Amino acid sequence: MYDFKYQLANSQDDAVSAQSSAEDGSFLAGGMTLIPTLKQRLAQPSDLVDLSGISDLIGVSAEGDSVTIGSMTTHAEVASSEIVSSKIPALAALAGNIGDPQVRNRGTIGGSIANNDPAADYPAACVALNATIITNNRKIPADNFFTGLFETALEDGELITAVTFPIPDKAAYAKFPNPASRYAIVGVMVAHTGGETRAAVTGASDSGVFRSSEIENALGDNLDSSAAKAVSISADGLNNDIHASSEYRAHLVSIMASRAATAAG
Amino acid sequence: MNDANNKWIGKRTIRPDGADKVTGQATFGADTTMPGMIWGKVLRSPHAHANIRSIDTSKAESLPGVKAVITSADVTNYSPEKSVILGIQDMRWMTRNVMAREKALFHGHPVAAVAATSQKIADQACKLIEVDYEVLPWVVEIDDAIKSDAPILHEFIEFEGKPSNIAGTLEHKKGDVQTGFEEADVIVERSFTTRPVHQGYIEPHACLVSVSADGRATIWSSSQGQFMVRAMTSMLTDIPQSSIRAIPAEIGGGFGGKTIVYLEPLATILSKKSGRPVKMVMSREEVMRASGPTSGSKSTVKMGIKKDGSIVAAQGTYYLQAGALPGSPIRGAVGCAFAPYDIPNVHALGYDVVSNRSKVAAYRAPGAPIGAFAVECVIDEISEAIGMDPLEVRLKNAAKEGTQAAHGPVYPRIGYYETVEAALSHPHREIPLGKFQGRGVASGFWFNAGGESSSQVNITEDGNVVVTTGHPDIGGSRASIANITAELLGIDYKRVSVLIGDTATIGYSNLTGGSRVLFASGMAVTDSTEKVIVSLKERAAKIWDIDPEAVDWEDGYARPAGANAGMFDPLSLEELAERATETGGPIGAGSQLNTAGAEGGFATHMCDVEVDIDLGIVRIIRYTSFQDVGRAVHPSYVEGQLQGGAAQGIGWALNEEYIYDSEGRVDNPGFLDYRMPVCSDLPMLDTVMIEVPNPKHPQGVRGVGEVPLVPPLAAIRNAIYDALGIRFYGLPMSPPVVLEALEQGEAAE
Structure with a gap:
């Protein structure tokens, strides 16, 4: 691991401004991919902006015919959410089978889809359920979000705040x-x-x-x-x-x- | 010792190391630090095979923060021409394994090491070392290594008069197989392959070594033997054993892989050169690339059987990968392969084959699972050919007391027959199987070992007991020893504390290996405890002024016996401890034994599988081990050994393997790519402990730790045949392999 500056963001604005003012800043969600990557020195960000202190990025809500999951909601929280389990049980089941208990209790939906690992589970859910990825400045349909190997439509400094899933039949x-x-x-x-x-x-x-x-x-x-x-x-x-x-x-x-x-x- | 009256032997007492381990307080190999400590790091070969023309360390040495740089020139050399035996290791190979000398022999082979004030500087220093390599053709597979035009790893190794990668052979013969096969009604000959698999211990190799200004070394490390660490380090550094103190850490798994050194001699030399304590910790990748897995193998086994079920002849030929330096476990393969059976004519032959892989290390019954895999698969086929149940065939041919084994010994009372009987009558066998489900059985043997063990039993001033032995506790020896000591003294288990001494505080004790520890240390502790009891009786006799012969020791009390019975109040251990000074001083006794009589262990496993025929996944749905455990001093630990061996066997059979890329490098050097099973892959692994006490041990102990890895490979393979009608001849039977076989089967129909 190379040295980096750690910053704990208190709000979305705080996070975005910290990231944009850094030389080569990276958002830190659950860190389940980023931290091992840093440990192996495969990445060298100047700053890590930790999103775990931003409470409005965490949680699950249902409105009309959709379910919205905050980007910093962990896989374990999605798996055990009563809302997800009753409205989209397939999504709760998917979250409950990601990695192992340690990963599920740290890893987040936002981190997973922003990373877009070609073998990750959530991207399949986003695309099949025709989800909308909500960022700090726009809404991106899942069909346009995942653009390639570890690549997404996210711009530099763009922060995923939530994902909205239409409730399937x-x-x-x-x-x-x-x-x-x-x-x-x-x-x-x-x-x-x-x-x-x-x-x-x-x-x-x-x-x-x-x-x-x-x-x-x-x-x-x-x-x-x-x-x-x-x-x-x-x-x-x-x-x-x-x-x-x-x-x-x-x-x-x-x-x-x-x-x-x-x-x- | 009347079992029914046992208070502690056979009881599931609380493990003495449990609280420390679950609270994270246990000190493992990487957990020790010292003031002034610096970090060691190994530079490893980027080539699978290369001559080392020269190494220039000057740039690394001049990097600020670098305190020492070493190469093979700093490690004691032993000529490759002459063996230097230490235990079952040959130090002329060991010196070349810890540090490449003439040649780098595998990708990851150490070629130099540095010690620096930080891990970062150590990394940088490694990059500054300039090694001039002459890259050579390399070979990693057995078939390629034994070709006539194969790249030769060691010109000084000759086979049939010319340089060869066949480094040795081992042969066992009994009777005359040719005559035997002539008597057979059915003969089946099959060839098999197995892949190298790693022990998969969770804790990487780690040590901290401090060499003082006057040349005395203290080593903290995780190993399967602090005395092994001392002896090997001594032989590779020229520091006398008396000047090395090796302190064992708690061990996070070993399974045989920690019966040799990798880092300790390097850290010792680095510490001596730098004058600073040096810590070295392998990464998982280093463990996977450069520590020893067990051998991959190829084998051919031929067996002849009569229609009545008697096996009349058996022949096995095994080629085992040694890795880059000689020493594959051919003894385990050829010695154990036919050992469960009373076969009149046996011929077993093993070849030790070197190739450009990391040198193999012991893995739980080294070689025996490879030996048994081929034999137990062929037994399944000859049983089918004569229309007899494979368990009945095993029962009919079971080795018993008096059977002469092909590898030499005449068995004393053994419990193999009982394991087959137990399997035959077990309810598991009656459970109906569904579609694509199958049931398989297989048996296995391991030699077990005795050898040197020391113990010290001391009575504390407050009348409690401290027992010290000399082997790392890898499978529950502390709890088991506490059970034995408490039983013999007739006191509460909680009053006995069992410690693992270091090389300065307890006498020589051989490795934790060979399933020997409870057998050997149980004997030594029994001897020490009996000496203590004699002393306690003498002290009571002195207090009472009677003959020591007239004192009994019972339930933790000295009691007057014979003519004096009832004349005095019994004296407790506490009272005798309190009066120790007036009766002769401290109470304690030690024993140093070379134990013998560790008789072989046998097991029979029964396994049910279900095959997902769309995906090729084999799931283990039911598993029962039947093992002669001699005497289960601590049943939970014995069950744990049976379950652990079965779990490792399931991994070996179904998914685990070392995969090499086109450059001769391990392509899956971490747990993200090395396919080890986890709990959720396994059903409850049931165990049936059969107690046929070892007549040569005071508590009837037989080694139990290694036998459980011997039968699973064939049991699973035979179960898959039962499910699908397809016989596999190679491991692992992974989903793509199974699916392809299913598709070929369909195509054939």
Whole structure:
């Protein structure tokens, strides 16, 4: 780890101004990726602006046909939230299976999606549920938010404040966890919301989460699991690493989609 | 000792190290600091195989804050031509393992080390060391290493008259296999592979060493033997053992991997050169790249059986990876492979193969799981071929008292047969299996070990007891020793405190390894405690002015016996301690023994799996270990050993493996990529402890720690066959591998 200046922000404005006035400032959410990255000296920010003291970034609320989760809400809080569990149980279940208990009690939804790890779980939920990412100065549809490997639409100094999820009619997430890291080797979130079926895939592609039109067409309005299972996904462009070949990942996409569809009922 | 009347032996007493560990107060290898302490760091080879032409340390030495830089020139050299044996290690290899000498032999091999006032400066200094390498072709897999044109790691190692990567062989023969196979009705011959797996201890290697101005070294480190640390450090630094004090830290797992040194000699030399205490702590990546996993292997096993179920001949050939320097556990593979069976004709042969990998270290019954995997899989197949239940085949051929094992000994009373009987009649066997579920069984053996142990039992002035032994407590030895001492003295367990002495405070005690500690230290502590009891009786006799022979020791009291029975009030341990000065001084006794009679341990495992046929995932849904544990002095710890071994076996069978990249580097050197199982991957691992007391031990103890890793690999593989009708011949049986086999099976249909 290289030296950096630590600042604890008291408010959103405080955080944004601290970050923008720093030479190379970085927001610190739960730190579950950032801190190990710093420890391995893979990043060298001049300043870390800790968001954990900003109380209005934490919490879950339901309004009309959507659920809004503050960006500094931990995975454990989402998993145990009565609102999330009753309105979007698939999302609570997803949060409850991220990493391990230590990660779930530190890691946050905002940190996870801002990082956009290609094997993280939340991006699949955001895309499949057609969420809106709310920042300190705009609202970004999930479809436009995740732009590539560890890349997002966030501008420098832009702070995620909350994520709003439309409540789906049906949804479920199925993941094949890496036996070592527990990240998704492949995870698929399927959702049917207001007449639209979406299937978002994480873990499979180097460029991060993507929607699979083949899977969505097969699922149809009824989330037909056997049709999803029968889809043959091309291995072209999928990850190939020491844990799984691209062919195996391609196979997993249709199986996990099918299982998510079954679970969604 | 009448078991029914035991107050402490066999009871689940509270572990004496528990409170410290759950509150974070236990002191592990990296937890000790000293005033003036500086940090050591190892520079490691970036090449899998390279001659070291020269090393220039001048720039590193001139960096402010750097206090010492060392290379192999600072480490005691032993010629590669002549073995220098220490225990089961050869110091001519050990010196080349802790620091590359003529050659860097694997990616991560230490080539120099520095000590500096901060970790950051130590890092910088390592980058300033200039090593001139002549990069050489390298080889990491067995098949490649034994090819005739393979890159040779050590020109001085010859096999069949020419330089070779085959560094040694070991052979066991009994009867005549050729004749045996002629008698067989069915012969099955199969070839197998296993991958190297790491012990996976959570605590990385760590030490702090302080060498005083007059050359006396004090070492705090996490290891499986403070006396091993002292001896190896002495031999690699030329500091006499009398000038080295090795203090054992609590150990965060070892499983055999901490039976050798990596850092201690380097830190000692750095401390001696710098005049400062030097701390060294490996990162997880260093542990995975440069400490020893167990061997990968390839093997071929052929077995012949008659229709009545008698196995008449067995032949096994094993190639085990040693890593970069000789010394793979071929003894465990060839010695244990057929050991559970009474087979008239056996031939077992092992080859020790070097390649450009980190040198292997012991891992829980070293070699035996590899030996058993092939044999127990073939037994499943010959059983099927003659239409007999595989447990019945094992029962029919079970080794018993009087059986001559292929590796030499004639067994005394052993409990293998009982483990198979217990498996046959256990309710687990009756549980119906569903679709894609299967049940498999396998057995296993481990030699167990005795050897040197010392103990001291002292009675405190207030009449309590302090026991000191000389081996790190890695599996519950302190609690078990407290049970034994309390039982013998007839006092409350809580009055016995058990400590691990350092090399200056207790006599020589061999490693915590070979499943030997409770066997050997139990003997030494029993001997010491019995001496104390004799002394206590003498003191009571003196007070009463009667013959010591006329005093009994019972339930913590000296009581007049025989003609004097009832003539005096009994004297308690407290009262005798209080009057120690007037009766002869301090009360205590020590023992230093070379123990013998640690007889082999046997187990049979039964495993149920469920295969997710869409994904290829094998889930263990039920697991029961049946093991002859001799005498479970502390049953919770014994169960823990059985469960831990099964869990490690499940990892080895299903997911764990070292993966090398195209440059000869480990590609998964951390827990984000090395696939070890966690609790949520496992069902409750059930255990059945069968107690066939070891007749050669005062409490009937047999080693229990290593046998549990021997059967799981084959038990799981055989269960997968039962579920799918597919036989696997290589590990790990990971999801992509299983899925591919399923798809090939479908294609074949």
